[in-house]
Amino acid sequence: MTSKLKSTSLSAESTETEILCIGTELLLGNILNSNAKWISEELALLGIPHYKQTVIGDNESRLKKAILESALKCRVLITTGGLGPTQDDITIQTIAKAFNAELEERDGVWLDIKNKLSKKANIISQRNRKQAFLPRSAEIIPNPLGTAPGIIWSPKNNFTIIALPGVPSEMHAMWKQTTASWLRKNLDLHGIFVSKNLKFVGISESNLADKVSDLIELKNPTVAPYANLGEVKLRITAKGKSDKEAEKLITPVVAKIRDRTGKLFYGSNQDSLASIVLDLLKENNETIAVAESCTGGQLSAEFTSISGASNNFIGGVIAYSNKTKEDLLGIPKTLLEKYGAVSPQTVVAMAQGIQKALKSNWAIAISGVAGPEGGTKDKPVGSVHIAVTNLQSHKTSLENFGEHLSRPNIQRLSVIRSLDLIRLMLLERR
Amino acid sequence: MTSKLKSTSLSAESTETEILCIGTELLLGNILNSNAKWISEELALLGIPHYKQTVIGDNESRLKKAILESALKCRVLITTGGLGPTQDDITIQTIAKAFNAELEERDGVWLDIKNKLSKKANIISQRNRKQAFLPRSAEIIPNPLGTAPGIIWSPKNNFTIIALPGVPSEMHAMWKQTTASWLRKNLDLHGIFVSKNLKFVGISESNLADKVSDLIELKNPTVAPYANLGEVKLRITAKGKSDKEAEKLITPVVAKIRDRTGKLFYGSNQDSLASIVLDLLKENNETIAVAESCTGGQLSAEFTSISGASNNFIGGVIAYSNKTKEDLLGIPKTLLEKYGAVSPQTVVAMAQGIQKALKSNWAIAISGVAGPEGGTKDKPVGSVHIAVTNLQSHKTSLENFGEHLSRPNIQRLSVIRSLDLIRLMLLERR
Numbered sequence: 050m051t052s053k054l055k056s057t058s059l060s061a062e063s064t065e066t067e068i069l070c071i072g073t074e075l076l077l078g079n080i081l082n083s084n085a086k087w088i089s090e091e092l093a094l095l096g097i098p099h100y101k102q103t104v105i106g107d108n109e110s111r112l113k114k115a116i117l118e119s120a121l122k123c124r125v126l127i128t129t130g131g132l133g134p135t136q137d138d139i140t141i142q143t144i145a146k147a148f149n150a151e152l153e154e155r156d157g158v159w160l161d162i163k164n165k166l167s168k169k170a171n172i173i174s175q176r177n178r179k180q181a182f183l184p185r186s187a188e189i190i191p192n193p194l195g196t197a198p199g200i201i202w203s204p205k206n207n208f209t210i211i212a213l214p215g216v217p218s219e220m221h222a223m224w225k226q227t228t229a230s231w232l233r234k235n236l237d238l239h240g241i242f243v244s245k246n247l248k249f250v251g252i253s254e255s256n257l258a259d260k261v262s263d264l265i266e267l268k269n270p271t272v273a274p275y276a277n278l279g280e281v282k283l284r285i286t287a288k289g290k291s292d293k294e295a296e297k298l299i300t301p302v303v304a305k306i307r308d309r310t311g312k313l314f315y316g317s318n319q320d321s322l323a324s325i326v327l328d329l330l331k332e333n334n335e336t337i338a339v340a341e342s343c344t345g346g347q348l349s350a351e352f353t354s355i356s357g358a359s360n361n362f363i364g365g366v367i368a369y370s371n372k373t374k375e376d377l378l379g380i381p382k383t384l385l386e387k388y389g390a391v392s393p394q395t396v397v398a399m400a401q402g403i404q405k406a407l408k409s410n411w412a413i414a415i416s417g418v419a420g421p422e423g424g425t426k427d428k429p430v431g432s433v434h435i436a437v438t439n440l441q442s443h444k445t446s447l448e449n450f451g452e453h454l455s456r457p458n459i460q461r462l463s464v465i466r467s468l469d470l471i472r473l474m475l476l477e478r479r
Numbered sequence: 480m481t482s483k484l485k486s487t488s489l490s491a492e493s494t495e496t497e498i499l500c501i502g503t504e505l506l507l508g509n510i511l512n513s514n515a516k517w518i519s520e521e522l523a524l525l526g527i528p529h530y531k532q533t534v535i536g537d538n539e540s541r542l543k544k545a546i547l548e549s550a551l552k553c554r555v556l557i558t559t560g561g562l563g564p565t566q567d568d569i570t571i572q573t574i575a576k577a578f579n580a581e582l583e584e585r586d587g588v589w590l591d592i593k594n595k596l597s598k599k600a601n602i603i604s605q606r607n608r609k610q611a612f613l614p615r616s617a618e619i620i621p622n623p624l625g626t627a628p629g630i631i632w633s634p635k636n637n638f639t640i641i642a643l644p645g646v647p648s649e650m651h652a653m654w655k656q657t658t659a660s661w662l663r664k665n666l667d668l669h670g671i672f673v674s675k676n677l678k679f680v681g682i683s684e685s686n687l688a689d690k691v692s693d694l695i696e697l698k699n700p701t702v703a704p705y706a707n708l709g710e711v712k713l714r715i716t717a718k719g720k721s722d723k724e725a726e727k728l729i730t731p732v733v734a735k736i737r738d739r740t741g742k743l744f745y746g747s748n749q750d751s752l753a754s755i756v757l758d759l760l761k762e763n764n765e766t767i768a769v770a771e772s773c774t775g776g777q778l779s780a781e782f783t784s785i786s787g788a789s790n791n792f793i794g795g796v797i798a799y800s801n802k803t804k805e806d807l808l809g810i811p812k813t814l815l816e817k818y819g820a821v822s823p824q825t826v827v828a829m830a831q832g833i834q835k836a837l838k839s840n841w842a843i844a845i846s847g848v849a850g851p852e853g854g855t856k857d858k859p860v861g862s863v864h865i866a867v868t869n870l871q872s873h874k875t876s877l878e879n880f881g882e883h884l885s886r887p888n889i890q891r892l893s894v895i896r897s898l899d900l901i902r903l904m905l906l907e908r909r
Contacts, residue, residue: 076529078519079705079714081511085534089508099506100541102534104515111530253596255564255604265566274565275504276646284509339797345783346776349797353775356851356886364803366796367769367779373794373837377807407803421786451598453623456786458648 071130130215132197134176148204243295322468335410339365342416378402501560503536560645562627578634673725752898765840769795772846808832
């Protein structure tokens with residue numbers, strides 16, 4: 050699956066867009082800037098070039114400066130935030146001041162706000178009347194979910210400012226209802242972007258880049274690598290006159306990459322390692338169970354985050370103490386005493402124990418030292434044993450992630466490696 | 480516990496800082512800008528004023544322009560991203576070009592990189608050698624987790640650029656180890672900020688704000704509410720000449736808030752609901768086990784994310800299928816057939832089953848419909864049953880989170896409500 054998106058015109062200047070998110074809570078780090086991410090994705094889908102995002106607090110002089118800077122450089126400035134009824138909401142007022150324009154109470158807006166407020170509360174605050182005052186020549190963006198209207202306003206030639214509220218649900222609704230179609234109609238958009246993500250495990254970003262270095266030099270499609278903890282992604286983006294033309298450019302590059310990377314490639318776009326493992330199990334209608342020690346539920350959570358996982362994932366045991374390993378997985382006390390909880394023998398017994406208890410086709414077991422305490426000379430923090438078993442055989446793996454890694458990272462990498470181990474076994478079996 | 484932080488000087492210009500996040504993936508909306516949020520919080524804790532954040536793609540001319548613009552306005556520019564080994568990682572090179580400086584291979588850096596790489600892979604990519612080339616006079620920020628070193632470099636008077644990698648874990652470690660102390664030592668910070676977060680569960684942000692509306696009007700300390708999924712936080716920040724003076728301002732406000740909120744308050748600062756439950760269990764040296772259905776491991780993961788959890792959390796079962804509920808929890812088939820998997824009877828049997836199997840003092844069980852599929856008229860998506868049992872008694876709770884909620888949100892809220900239920904039982908028992 051590829052995502053289709055309209056592309057940039059040849060004259061970038063006529064469509065270039067910037068995002069300006071307004072709110073002191075962003076500068077204090079109180080909230081993640083999910084609005085910038087959301088709008089970025091929407092702009093990419095529309096094929097509108099966008100090279101800069103800015104965050105400014107609720108401060109008039111700084112905000113005015115940022116708006117005027119953008120007005121010199123881009124075709125459209127999209128702002129979020131500062132449309133509320135309180136004193137620190139100053140976006141509309143500041144936009145107007147920046148271009149020496151007057152605000153006027155626009156017909157029907159205050160009535161609409163009063164109607165909306167009366168459905169929620171008995172007392173209507175006069176504060177909200179402020180939201181009806183907008184620049185005279187601005188087009189109003191109706192807000193289907195809240196009181197604050199947005200505006201689309203061109204205070205000068207070839208520059209339009211689109212002001213949206215900061216509440217994500219309201220902003221999304223106003224984008225879909227009004228903003229996107231305005232952009233499509235008023236910007237000079239040509240061509241189509243098609244983009245595809247390929248995902249890899251078991252290789253570093255630089256080693257993957259070495260394998261495809263000639264493709265990274267390509268101009269259309271472009272190929273760009275991104276690293277995550279334990280995983281790497283290649284994003285391939287093509288520009289064409291049509292979907293078909295763009296996809297035609299992508300297909301041979303994807304084929305080349307897959308040819309060079311073999312089983313290091315595990316999936317595309319929305320796939321996760323867990324979803325791919327579930328897909329492979331589905332092929333033969335097989336089930337899987339897990340026994341987790343140091344990952345303490347994270348491997349199970351990875352499977353069960355996927356809707357419909359219950360068709361193949363039947364459950365598991367969090368065996369966080371030796372006693373639990375004995376009681377629920379039937380591991381002999383003697384084995385635990387002889388080899389210890391973090392050992393290939395124990396992890397195989399855990400996998401076989403849960404497989405037997407739940408009569409699953411496959412089982413994964415993980416036991417290790419996630420730290421920061423509990424490391425020894427023989428078994429330092431970061432040593433993790435993994436076992437995967439099916440009805441015929443089993444495989445084990447000892448990972449040494451290193452003592453410097455944090456507990457969450459050791460837990461996360463253990464989950465990734467265990468999913469990759471079973472993925473490779475399922476692929477081999479094909 | 481309160482965190483101590485140095486405060487802003489009176490001459491803001493001497494400390495003003497900007498954040499510049501570099502990466503085309505941010506402009507494409509592929510990832511949330513968690514680095515900007517994280518650094519913002521750290522700057523606020525240090526009391527360093529910060530009025531602007533910018534995001535730029537992996538594009539030399541735009542990046543150079545952004546760097547030079549900041550150099551005119553602020554004392555410190557903190558960048559993240561673009562320190563990797565691939566062609567599109569251009570931060571160090573562009574910073575150097577912006578100030579017409581040469582890069583030179585710095586002693587020992589390539590050796591250190593090779594050592595790190597040899598632990599992970601057999602083949603060492605020559606690409607990584609690029610990471611050893613840094614501006615001559617730059618101070619190196621060691622990277623304890625990855626290959627990319629950062630730099631602290633003052634290319635001109637009263638302007639320092641701090642370049643950090645984009646990988647969050649590496650950036651955090653380098654901030655804590657090197658960057659924060661450099662900022663503390665080199666910026667002209669006066670006064671002390673002391674900040675304390677109080678955490679609440681079982682009340683909405685606006686209802687909590689109503690309870691403390693008079694305190695929200697205070698100037699020193701300030702009191703600000705923040706909402707998270709299922710939880711609310713009040714951040715109290717005081718400014719004083721010393722830690723002691725600032726803490727003296729905070730103490731009576733905290734007392735007032737706790738007096739008005741009672742058991743709705745659950746903890747401070749780094750506390751989580753799971754850590755508080757573990758602390759309460761520790762008081763009587765008790766153990767807990769869990770049986771999870773629709774949360775599929777997330778409750779266990781919440782406990783085991785805490786180092787030392789194994790003293791009280793002994794394990795659990797992910798009973799994702801009815802068969803698992805029968806096999807591992809000993810729930811009679813007849814009970815499951817009569818009441819269904821999502822019922823108070825089943826969830827109590829699950830809790831009692833795991834408690835019996837693991838001989839724990841306490842047990843939590845969760846069973847519900849996390850969606851998006853699987854809802855019925857009687858049991859729509861978002862209905863979740865929770866049971867908490869100890870050796871004497873049990874409590875159950877039926878949550879109706881609503882069909883509009885996403886699967887991850889229903890799973891998360893189920894975990895929060897189950898932890899709050901046992902927390903209240905543990906408090907009552909005191």
